[in-house]
Amino acid sequence: MRRRLLVLVASTVSLALVAFLAPLAFLAGVLAADRATADALVRAQSLVPVVSAGGRTGLELALEQANSAGGFPLTVFLPSGGVLGAPAAESxxxxxxxxxxxxxxNASGGREILVAVQGTSARTAVIRTFVSDEDLTRGVARARAILGLLGLGLLLISLVVADRLARSQVRLISGLARVSHRLAAGELSARAPAEGPREVREVATALNHLAGRILVLLAQEREAVADLSHRLRTPLTALRLEADALPESEQATRVSAAVESMERMVTQVIKEARRSRQDATGECDAALVVAERLDYWAMLARDQDRRVTRDLAGSPVTVGLTAEALATCVDALLENVFAHTPEGTPFAVRLDRRPDGGAVLVVGDEGPGFGGGDPARRGVSGGASTGLGLDITRRAAERSGGSLETAGGPDGGAFVIVELGPPPN
Known part of the structure; x- marks a missing residue:
């Protein structure tokens, strides 16, 4: 935009300068020629009284004095055919x-000024002076150079002024773009200053209104999710009471652990829904969280005769997620393994440190693998699930500064690679 404004101003000012200065440059040449011609004519007419007197001796003396003083050469063609003064051909x-x-x-190399003088005799004498092309154009180049420099100076001044104006406009528009990028990055408190021209102020006001509306909608969504999650506490309480009433057994322990895990997830959903995205990040020891969730799922793996391979880096492995958020991700990945692979299918969990901080979590199984499409896309599922597990994990990984990828093994199976970023400084 700034460059286009400068090009527009430069072209407009250039056209105006050409329309103004070109006639002046032409007029400078005309005036210089007219001035030289007028001076030569005055010089020739100064001899008219001497020529009219008819005295040859006085005329020769006057011509000698005039030509010796310099200036335009003077020649007198006498009625008798003689020529006095500067040599010149009779044209x-x-x-x-x-x-x-x-x-x-006009003559070769300049211009002839001829004055006819009627003397004492009946015949006419002619006074001739010659103005060379150099005299006709004397000072024209200098005048045109001054006009050119003047035009160039005016053009530069106009470009400087236009650049200042364009920079101020571009600065305002760039500020709006920066605010929009901050909003897109989740900084919903960003606002654009309503300044500048009316149109820019209207855009800034509309952008600020949009940001405020987004805040309202997000708050409404969080409250709706929190209220819905809070309603689940009543049946969970009933399940807790039923689980506590069961006789002590391995099955009762698993039911109690499942109810406890569900209560923890509901609590986390309420917390996540009631806080902003900026407050959703934290940190935890990924090695401890992954090990704890593997221990929890190990009982179900033994019941289904699944071989579990774990390869976890030594504690601590600090990542930029809270322990609750990371536990939810691990549970979602392991739940997918149990839900979408036959009983007896082995799986493996590996946790490695990243060189630049954070960790890489890989969950792989030897099941049928993923179907077509993107399994991490929200709402997509090849089985009878909601299709939200991988999407929840992906969003949590991206919130920490990482990512999620899915892949198939060379001999079948499925792999989910979750990169977790380091905690914020």
């Missing part, structure tokens, strides 16, 4: 002047 213009007409005629 057609001179012969025409003998008829009694004073005139100006």
């Amino acid at each position: 057609d213009a001179v012969r025409l002047a003998f008829t009694g007409r004073s005139l100006t005629a």
Whole structure:
């Protein structure tokens, strides 16, 4: 935009300068030629009284003094055919002047000024002076150079002023773009200053209104999710009471653990829904969280005759997620293994440190693998699930500064690679 404004101003000012300065440059040449011609004519007319007197001796003396003083050369063509003064050929213009007409005629290398003088005799004498092309254009180049420099100076000044104006406009628009990028990055408190031209102020006001509306909608969504999750506490309480009433057994322990895990997830959903995205990040020891969740799922793996391979880096492995958020991700990945692979299918969990901080969590199984499409896309599922597990994990990984990828093994199976970023500084 800034460059386009400068090009527009430069072209407009250039056209105006050409329309103004070109006639002046032409007029400078005309005025210089007219001035030289007028000076030469005055010089020639100064000899008219001497020529009219008819004295040859006085005329020769006057011509000698005039030509010795410099300036335009003077020549007198006498009626008798003689020539006095500066040597000059009798041209057609001179012969025409003998008829009694004073005139100006173009000649080779300049211009002839001819003055017809009627003397004491009946015949006419002609006074001739010559103005060279150099005299006709004297000072024209300098005048045109001054005009050119003046035009260039005006053009530069206009470009500087236009650049200042364009920079102020571009700065305002760039500020709006930066605010929009901050909003897109989740900084919903960002606002654009309503300043500048009316149109820019209207855009800033609309952007601020949009940001405020987003805050309202997010708050409504969080409250709706929190309220819905809170309603689940009543049946969970009933399940807790039923689980506590069961006789002590391995099955009762698993039911109690499942109810406890569900209560923890509901609590986390309420917390996540009631806080902003900026407050959703934290940190935890990924090695401890992954090990604890593997221990929890190990009982179900033994019941289904699944071989579990774990390869966890030594504690601590600090990542930029809270322990609750990471536990939810691990549970979602392991739940997918149990839900979408036959009983007896082995799986493996590996946790490695990243060189630049954070960790890489890989969950792989030897099941049928993923179907078509993107399994991490929200709402997509190849089985009878909601299709939200991988999407929840992906969003949590991205919130920490990482990512999620899915892949198939060379001999079948499925792998989910979750990169977790380090905690914020």
